[in-house]
Amino acid sequence: MRLWETCEIRLKKAYWTDGLIEVISVANKGDWVRIHSVILTSEQRSTAVPEDTKSVPLEQWTKGYLHADTPLGGEATITTRTGRVVSGTLVDETPHYCHSFGDFVPELQQAGDEAFAFLFGGSKK
Amino acid sequence: MTVDNSFSAVMARKSEIIRAAVGVDYKQFESGSIAFDYEKMMASTGYSLEDVVETQRGFAIGNTPLIELKNITALVRNLSKDGLGARIFIKDEAANPSGSFKVRRAATSIHHAKRMGYPGALSATSGNYGAAVASCCAKSGLKCIVVQECYDSRGVGQPEIIEKARKCEALGAEVVQLTVGPELFYTVLRMLEDTEYFNASLYTAFGIAGIETLGYEVAEQCRAQLGKDPDVVVCTNAGGGNLTGTARGLHKANCYPEIVAASVNLKGLHMASDTQFNKKSFTTGHTGFGMPFSTWPDRSDVPRSAARPLRYMDRYVTVNQGEVFYTTELLARLEGIERGPAGNTSLAAAISLAQELQEDQIVIVQETEYTGAGKHGSAQLSFARQNGIIVSLGDPIDEIAGESIVLPAHPSLLRAVDVDLDHMRRSLITHAATMIDHAPTQADIAFLAEETKASEAFVRETLQRN
Numbered sequence: 363m364r365l366w367e368t369c370e371i372r373l374k375k376a377y378w379t380d381g382l383i384e385v386i387s388v389a390n391k392g393d394w395v396r397i398h399s400v401i402l403t404s405e406q407r408s409t410a411v412p413e414d415t416k417s418v419p420l421e422q423w424t425k426g427y428l429h430a431d432t433p434l435g436g437e438a439t440i441t442t443r444t445g446r447v448v449s450g451t452l453v454d455e456t457p458h459y460c461h462s463f464g465d466f467v468p469e470l471q472q473a474g475d476e477a478f479a480f481l482f483g484g485s486k487k
Numbered sequence: 488m489t490v491d492n493s494f495s496a497v498m499a500r501k502s503e504i505i506r507a508a509v510g511v512d513y514k515q516f517e518s519g520s521i522a523f524d525y526e527k528m529m530a531s532t533g534y535s536l537e538d539v540v541e542t543q544r545g546f547a548i549g550n551t552p553l554i555e556l557k558n559i560t561a562l563v564r565n566l567s568k569d570g571l572g573a574r575i576f577i578k579d580e581a582a583n584p585s586g587s588f589k590v591r592r593a594a595t596s597i598h599h600a601k602r603m604g605y606p607g608a609l610s611a612t613s614g615n616y617g618a619a620v621a622s623c624c625a626k627s628g629l630k631c632i633v634v635q636e637c638y639d640s641r642g643v644g645q646p647e648i649i650e651k652a653r654k655c656e657a658l659g660a661e662v663v664q665l666t667v668g669p670e671l672f673y674t675v676l677r678m679l680e681d682t683e684y685f686n687a688s689l690y691t692a693f694g695i696a697g698i699e700t701l702g703y704e705v706a707e708q709c710r711a712q713l714g715k716d717p718d719v720v721v722c723t724n725a726g727g728g729n730l731t732g733t734a735r736g737l738h739k740a741n742c743y744p745e746i747v748a749a750s751v752n753l754k755g756l757h758m759a760s761d762t763q764f765n766k767k768s769f770t771t772g773h774t775g776f777g778m779p780f781s782t783w784p785d786r787s788d789v790p791r792s793a794a795r796p797l798r799y800m801d802r803y804v805t806v807n808q809g810e811v812f813y814t815t816e817l818l819a820r821l822e823g824i825e826r827g828p829a830g831n832t833s834l835a836a837a838i839s840l841a842q843e844l845q846e847d848q849i850v851i852v853q854e855t856e857y858t859g860a861g862k863h864g865s866a867q868l869s870f871a872r873q874n875g876i877i878v879s880l881g882d883p884i885d886e887i888a889g890e891s892i893v894l895p896a897h898p899s900l901l902r903a904v905d906v907d908l909d910h911m912r913r914s915l916i917t918h919a920a921t922m923i924d925h926a927p928t929q930a931d932i933a934f935l936a937e938e939t940k941a942s943e944a945f946v947r948e949t950l951q952r953n
Contacts, residue, residue, distance in 0.1 A: 401665070401670070401673075401674055402494060402670055402673070406493070406494055407494075407668065407670060408494065408668070408669065408670050408673075410669065410759075411668050411669065411670070411759050412757050412759055412760045412761075414760055414761045414762045414763075415667055415668050415759055415760055415761040417761075418640035418666070418761055419640075419666075420665060420666055420668050420670050420674075421638070421640075421665065421666045422663060422664065422665050422666075422674065423637075423638070423663075423664045423665075424661075424663050424664075425656075425661075425662070426661075442661045443630075443659070443660070443661040444607060444630040444631070444632055444661045444682070445630075446661070446678075446681070446682065459649065459653050459860075460649075461644075461646045461649045461650055461653070461860050461861035461866065462646075462860050462861070462866060463860055463863050463865050463866050464646070464863070464865045464866035464867070464868065464869025464870060465865065465869040465872075466865065467864065467865045467868045467869060467878070469868070469878060469879065469880050469894050470812065470816050470864050470865060470868065470894070472880065473813050473816050473880060473894050473895070473896075474816040474817070474819065474820035475820075476897075477562070477816070477817055477820060477821060477898055478820050478821065480562070480565070480897075480898060481558060481561060481562050481565070481821060
């Protein structure tokens with residue numbers, strides 16, 4: 363499975379090409395994009411978080427309109443929908459939703475069929 | 488002047504930021520000891536129940552159907568001893584504009600924010616509340632920011648949360664997404680300071696006052712449709728607001744059913760753990776919120792939470808993840824109603840509880856939520872499998888959160904498990920005593936008795952144990 367299908371959002375379009383993290387595109391001024399930034403480094407994080415969480419940075423993703431032509435992976439500034447100006451690394455242009463109804467889950471269908479048969483009678487299959 | 492935006496500096500400014508962003512000075516409710524004036528805080532909104540109903544009507548919120556689940560009741564009676572098997576009704580809160588009861592919670596806040604002249608509202612939530620705030624902001628002409636805890640450090644997002652982000656964006660909100668960690672609050676504080684938006688916290692009196700209409704409607708609809716009051720009302724419990732507001736609304740209608748809390752059992756999973764974040768298949772309605780917020784409500788984004796569920800709770804049960812997915816399937820297959828998994832936590836509990844009750848008794852499940860891509864049994868169970876969770880049919884008692892999800896192989900295997908409420912009460916009382924450097928006063932003891940729906944003797948005895 364390609365990573366982008368699991369709602370992986372790091373440099374999504376770069377991952378599209380055989381898992382290689384490389385700049386393959388440039389987003390233009392005014393494009394709707396997604397940027398990424400580190401809010402707190404591991405050292406800056408709260409001491410109250412578990413060790414596995416403390417060992418990684420607190421990261422943030424924000425969407426908005428790009429201020430200037432920028433390659434994917436480059437530093438970008440955007441204006442968000444509410445008018446905030448935010449900077450970070452450009453990770454996606456025209457981001458779209460990739461979540462779905464998932465795979466077929468046979469256990470759910472079987473459970474539903476059997477409950478139906480239990481209540482209303484008839485074959486379970 | 489340069490503002491220090493380091494973690495410690497921003498957290499140190501917490502009180503003043505929240506005070507400006509909520510417009511409430513919480514000091515006025517404090518006694519200086521454990522006790523504070525809860526009812527004064529609840530009245531401080533200045534909005535009566537009638538005012539809240541009126542506001543919600545303006546947003547097209549409420550008056551959701553109360554539907555009898557006749558086939559699920561028949562199923563329950565098939566599993567029960569003769570004469571047992573209460574009638575189960577569900578309040579179809581998914582019919583609200585944002586798809587869940589949470590919009591009741593948002594309405595009063597956003598109405599107030601608009602009236603007070605705030606340019607927008609901000610909410611920290613990965614749940615249905617985001618869409619609720621976005622919906623009310625859209626209707627009110629206010630800007631809206633929703634801040635979510637959404638991804639683990641691999642950049643893999645919970646499908647349920649990503650769907651909620653989509654819905655927020657569909658309703659016009661800006662969605663800011665973060666990786667796992669309670670420092671989300673730090674980013675929220677910074678954004679509140681920068682934007683001067685209203686903090687549409689889940690835990691203000693505005694929010695809880697909004698849910699009172701839900702309890703009030705349940706009482707009125709039961710009386711109109713059935714000519715009697717409900718015997719049991721089951722509320723999915725996470726941060727405690729759902730149960731608190733519903734119980735308060737029932738009481739305002741002079742209706743006093745047994746109030747049962749239900750949470751998904753996620754025992755063993757740490758909510759702030761990066762590696763465990765995507766090992767769970769429920770992002771709300773679970774014990775990871777339900778237990779800590781019940782035993783210590785004042786851990787939220789306001790100094791004093793208006794959600795104080797132990798004040799109203801008569802019983803607390805848990806169900807496993809597999810049981811809720813199974814119940815979601817039952818609702819679709821036996822009643823023809825497809826609704827989101829997490830909101831069916833209370834229905835899963837009700838199916839078990841109804842088997843203990845007489846046939847003429849009434850059990851109310853007081854919510855449903857919308858379902859959709861990402862926020863669906865197949866989406867969430869597929870995602871669980873991708874994250875190494877074993878999904879099977881069997882006996883849910885064998886489920887281990889973070890390792891397996893077991894759907895009941897037969898409806899008789901669906902069993903709600905009681906939580907020791909006295910243990911939770913003692914936990915709250917003991918914790919409260921650690922917050923002061925003197926012995927609890929008589930006012931504190933009376934307050935703690937109210938906080939835990941227990942006697943003063945119980946509070947004194949608990950304090951003496953420590």
